[in-house]
Amino acid sequence: TAPQVISNPGSGSLTFDDAVLGNVTDNYFYAVRAECTTPVGALSGPSDQVGKFEFELFETARTDYSWIGINLELDGVFDAADLADHIENNSNNAVDVISISTWNALAQQLDLYLDDPFEPAFTVALKFPYQVEVDILGTLSGTVIWAQVGHLPEITEDIYTLYETSRTDYNWILQPLDMTSISTTKSLINDIVSNSSGPVGVISLSQWNGTAQQFDVFFPEDSFPSRFGYPYQVEVNVNIGTSVTWP
Numbered sequence: 001t002a003p004q005v006i007s008n009p010g011s012g013s014l015t016f017d018d019a020v021l022g023n024v025t026d027n028y029f030y031a032v033r034a035e036c037t038t039p040v041g042a043l044s045g046p047s048d049q050v051g052k053f054e055f056e057l058f059e060t061a062r063t064d065y066s067w068i069g070i071n072l073e074l075d076g077v078f079d080a081a082d083l084a085d086h087i088e089n090n091s092n093n094a095v096d097v098i099s100i101s102t103w104n105a106l107a108q109q110l111d112l113y114l115d116d117p118f119e120p121a122f123t124v125a126l127k128f129p130y131q132v133e134v135d136i137l138g139t140l141s142g143t144v145i146w147a148q149v150g151h152l153p154e155i156t157e158d159i160y161t162l163y164e165t166s167r168t169d170y171n172w173i174l175q176p177l178d179m180t181s182i183s184t185t186k187s188l189i190n191d192i193v194s195n196s197s198g199p200v201g202v203i204s205l206s207q208w209n210g211t212a213q214q215f216d217v218f219f220p221e222d223s224f225p226s227r228f229g230y231p232y233q234v235e236v237n238v239n240i241g242t243s244v245t246w247p
Contacts, residue, residue, distance in 0.1 A: 021147050022092045024054045027229065029152060049152035053229055056143050057087070057095065058210035059136040064098070067208040067231045069129045069174040072150035080118040087132065091144040094137040100124075101131040103172040105163040126153050129172040129231035143210070152177070161245050162192075162200065164238040169203070171236065175228045176247070186223040192234065196246040199239035206233040 029051035034044040053071040058064060070077070077086050084097035100118065101110040110131060113122060124130065136142050158176035163169065175188060182188050189202045206215040208231070215233065218224055226232070238244055 021052065021054070022145050024056050024145055027051065027053045050150065051152055053148045055146050056210065057091070057132065057134045057136075057146055058143050058213070059134060059139065059141060060211070060213055061141055063133075063213045064135065065131055065133050065208070065213060066210045067129055067131055067172075068146070069229060069231050070124060070126050070148070071153075071174070071177060071229045072148045073126065073153055074148060074150050077124065079121040079123050080113050081121045083124050083130070084115055084118065087134075087146050090148070091146045093142075093144045095144045095146075096135040096137060097132055098135055099131075099133040101133075103129070103131075103170075105161070105171050106165065108165055108167045108170060127158055127174055127176070129174055158247070159245055161243050162196065162234060162236045162238070163243045164236055165242070169236050169238075171234045172231060173234055173246075174231055175226055177228050179228050182228070183226060184223045185218040185226050186220065188226045188232070189218075189220050192236075192246050196244040198241065198244040200244045200246075201237040201239065203235040203237055206235070207231075208233075 029049050031049045036042040036044065051072060055066065055068045057066045057068075070083070074086055077083055080100045083100060087097050088095055097115055099112055099114050101112045102122070104111050113119065134144070136144055158174075158178070160171065160173045162171045162173075175182065179188075179191070182191060185205050189205050192202050193200060202220060204217050204219055206217045207226075209216045216224075236244075
């Protein structure tokens, strides 16, 4: 079934054909162009892009953590409580968000916020990674798929600061949505080394394995699949100063 996008100008709401939801393998993006009658066949410029982006959330016999990113402009999502509500109301099965955490690169630790209520209800940001802990109702082991549907943000705002500290040197990024040509961990590492604001080496690149509830760690010589819009932990060696920006 071809995906269908319906936009309600009065509310700004977006509705997607369910045929394209519930699939983390493929994400879809759309831009509408109007065809004119005078002159016949002439096309308008493209509208703002909209799309859908999905993440799989895990509950296991051990812990129940997943890493996600906010890739699209989500109506009404401004803080952690809003994000938890969005996940609970836009997943393909019943799920309860227990906690949301952000990575504090300067302190090299997770800042953990528990639900009921989130205290403080910290602001969440586009293109930023978060760790979520969930309870999938009715099961002790399984997954749900959380769907984001919304407008595509400005790609040019994708800037991450990568820190080296006196302790460890881990940072979290999302592979930017416009980096569609980068499809391996090796290429992503090379891009960070080549396009950061100063000399930096990448020691390792890690991806969260929700099924195993542990990191899959990749080194510069490794070449495993990577995906735009997905979160990665980057361990760096900053050669001058204590931080660089990328890209």
